[in-house]
Amino acid sequence: MARTHTTIKLIEFKGTTLPVVAVTLHSLQADALAEAASTLFGADPFFDGDAALLELSQIGDAPEADWRLVQEVFRTHGLNVFGVRGGSEELRRSAAAAGLPAYAAVARSPQTLAAEEIAPTPPPPSEAPIAAPPPRVRTGPRVSPTIFVDRPLRSGQQVYARGGDLVMLAIVNAGAEVIADGSIHIYAPLRGRALAGASGAEDARILCTSFAAELVSVAGLYRTFDAGLPAELAGKAVHIRLTEKTSDDPERLIIEVLRNN
Template identity: 45%
Template sequence: MSQTLPETFRLRAGNFNLLVLRLLDPRPEAVLPALGDQFRRAPGFLRFAPIVIGLGDLEASPDEVDFRGLIEGLHALEIVPIGTSGGQPAMRQAAQAAGLPPLRAVGGRDAEEAPGPVPAAPVPEPAAAPLPPPVEPGRPTLLVTEPVRSGQRIYAAGADLIVTATVNPGAEVIADGHVHVYGALRGRAIAGARDMPEARVFALNFDPELIAIAGFYAVREQLGDTASGRPTQVWLEGEELRFGPLG
């Protein structure tokens, strides 16, 4: 008599948004210290984050790139490299020999490179800040009325996020759409988390540890006088974060 064994797993295709580290220098000893310095300014922002190594901008021969040293260095920074995108076949083969397979997007093409988080220098406030974009019809909103505590993370998946209280240092608020903080923003705010570059961050008291839109971010040290506690809105122009007053 046959016996049906219980199902132990299922395989399904997935579609994920991943950060891409676009290599411009083949030397791990040049890349890793600079990368570590950036991530130390935003502790925990990319801790244990999966990351793709972009090879398309690299002007080097395969034997000039120490992929194994790069992998070990990224692990030491608590970043998890999972594969590569772009680059010439010989470069992809060298990376694969070190344990970084080429990733392909849905449809079989090489994974398209998306710009990873880069420091975005604050710019002077414009004389007249552009008006916020109209709210997209039908997009839901997550409303938070309690203070967001240190160590707490709130994510509005597929929605805007409205916080009517304080976002404390060490707290993180994330939205696929816009982030509104009608209180003090002292933690981290990430808008457009699923590659929505038109997303914005609005805060009545702007003093964040980190601000990010669609993968481009700036930390407190880069904000200067912008993080002065004034009502502020942040938006993205190209690959630069822009800051302007509210009202």
């Protein structure tokens, strides 16, 4: 019988879209970042090995960074940092020397995905780029999954609505954590931690009917209540959101009582 020779393809290129967490840094001091990340995410891994891009536009002229330690801070919480974006040319050069190439943002319409879509900085003309698939064009409103939870969360338990909103129909006890890439609605007391816009969606919000939280966060901006809750917020129905960022007024996290009239 004649032998059939089969050529095996060792490399194949296929277009794909992956979620990327954009992390805006205001410091490159590894110790300070580790403390802030622990306050925000706790001691256990928060993400599941997600890819992360460090946004350096808020750093300015910073001293040299130990990029290995910075990567380790986020690796501890389940994020794999693969590159940087923005910042000074010197900062991007030092990151590249540490194996973190610079990327440029893709221009997007106001109706954007929660996960950042990125494109690499174009290579020099001497390098022949590999053709990339055309970007996806959104032709209708975004439809994201909503997770409903109707059981109480005990201390140490966590619910994460990846890619969508979270609706809690039962109490979030102290030490428990609710997380969503979109908004969080809690129709019960919130006594633990609530983190909305976990992938960077600045239009995410948190609403709850009885406020007694340990920590709240929207798109990485957070507030803790170690010293106790303000009297005007304790036990009230509240609305938590980010203010609009302007050239004169930086983005702020605000908590306001919900009015029914």
